[in-house]
Amino acid sequence: MTNIIDTPKPPYYAVIFTSKKIDEDKSYSKMSDRMVKLVSQQNGFLGFDSAREELGITVSYWKDEKSILNWKSNLEHQEAQKLGKELWYKQYKILGCGDGPSSFNFEVLKLNGNVTSIDPIYQFTKNEIQIRIDETSSVVSEELKQNQNDYVWENIKSVDELIDIRLTAMSDFIKDYENGKEEKRYIYNELPKLSFKDDSFDLVLSSHFLFLYSEHFDLQFHVDSILEMCRVSKKEVKIFPLLDLKNKKSQYLEPILEILKEKSFETKIIKTNYEFQKGANELLSIKAHNKFS
Template sequence: MEQKQVYEQVGVAMTSRSYVEYEKMFMLQTSALIGKRVLDVAGGASSFTAEARQLGVYAEAVDPLYAKSPSAISAHGREEIELVAAKMSRLVDVYDWTFYGSVEQHRAGRIQALQRFVEDFSKTDGSARYHIAGLPSLPFETQSFDLVMCSHFLFLYEEQFDYAFHVEAIRELLRVCKPGGEVRIYPLMNFRTEEYSRLHELINEFELAGFTLQKREASLPFLPNSHQFLSIKKSPSA
């Protein structure tokens, strides 16, 4: 039996994704976000916050990475991009290249997003929207954000973070979410490209706590089984 090809990852990777990728991962409608406060958790060096701000969205990001200097993040980001490109070149047949086109185009997009992030992060008011912290403890007041997003962290690192961590982390995402707001998590799989093994249990636990959970279709068909995100809605009376 042929062994399944998987993406090898040690430790938590730093990523540089663009606004359009967030649109596809989380099925975002910019017009519905204008004037809203949005949080990107474990955002890495993604340009979502910088681009969203230009569109009139009050976006902020939080990540332990932001303790580093802009130059250190830039250097680290470049190293990560080259490492990812090298890994992907060995797994080309595993992925759906409909959106990215090729390994080289994927790499170029990452570099562009990294550059946009570093430019915004370097601004004198950057600390107002880039916060140094990581799950399961966020430095925000309860009920602060209309939409809270977390991509390529929860579920993906199933082998590194146990179920208790996932529950505690999601409780924290919900704590900082406003009543009537929503938490979105993408993708629902681990690095073996299999759905998070305790997703059903986790959904049941939060439904019993009074939240509305739903697997929803995403539109970034790149990784195998990456076609869904988890929506967790908070009651307006919460």
């Protein structure tokens, strides 16, 4: 506790504000000081108590509800809350493993987010990747047409619409690639080894790589990759989908859950709203903070 105030005789009102720690950022702490000054000048403000670790809790005390509403609608206060959210979002670090020529990194960047993507294809130049996309896209489209029944055509209505979406995503990726490489958002790495220090990211993801390619990568590869992803994540690892290319639950899911349990990792299978590959509506969440227990 930094201060415990003498609250007046009840009745009075208390507002609880929780926040996640934002690493030292000068503009944020300056703004925070300014907010303390500003709130102290508000009519009906009686004082506050606060405690801060990873999670911060501030309880402010008020004479009546009207004073609280006035403070909530204070423009400078609203701006400060917005800035706080943006800074937190920027500092929430995500690693995407096997992001390939997708526009995930670029889309999150547009939202001011912070994603690093790794993939073996990032060892190649923009032109080399473009040539590979051109060579494979007609084969992929043909395969999609032949296997239409393996997919749920709800959000995306037809194969042609899907091809359009994929081509747009790949073209966004290509446009962003060289910039992203310079900014170290696209990094050449290959699972099961990652070149990052322990706990470098808040969230580490695998989308359409682990489990999906169970025929191509064996159990040991999956175990080593997942443990490596846990090593570099300080909070969570998420893997989607849990099916293989034949739309069957990956044969490695159960053994991996067992191994993770033995190592005291907390795991959860979570239903997703998104389902495109038929039956692919679950993800595996692993809480990486258990890794040292």
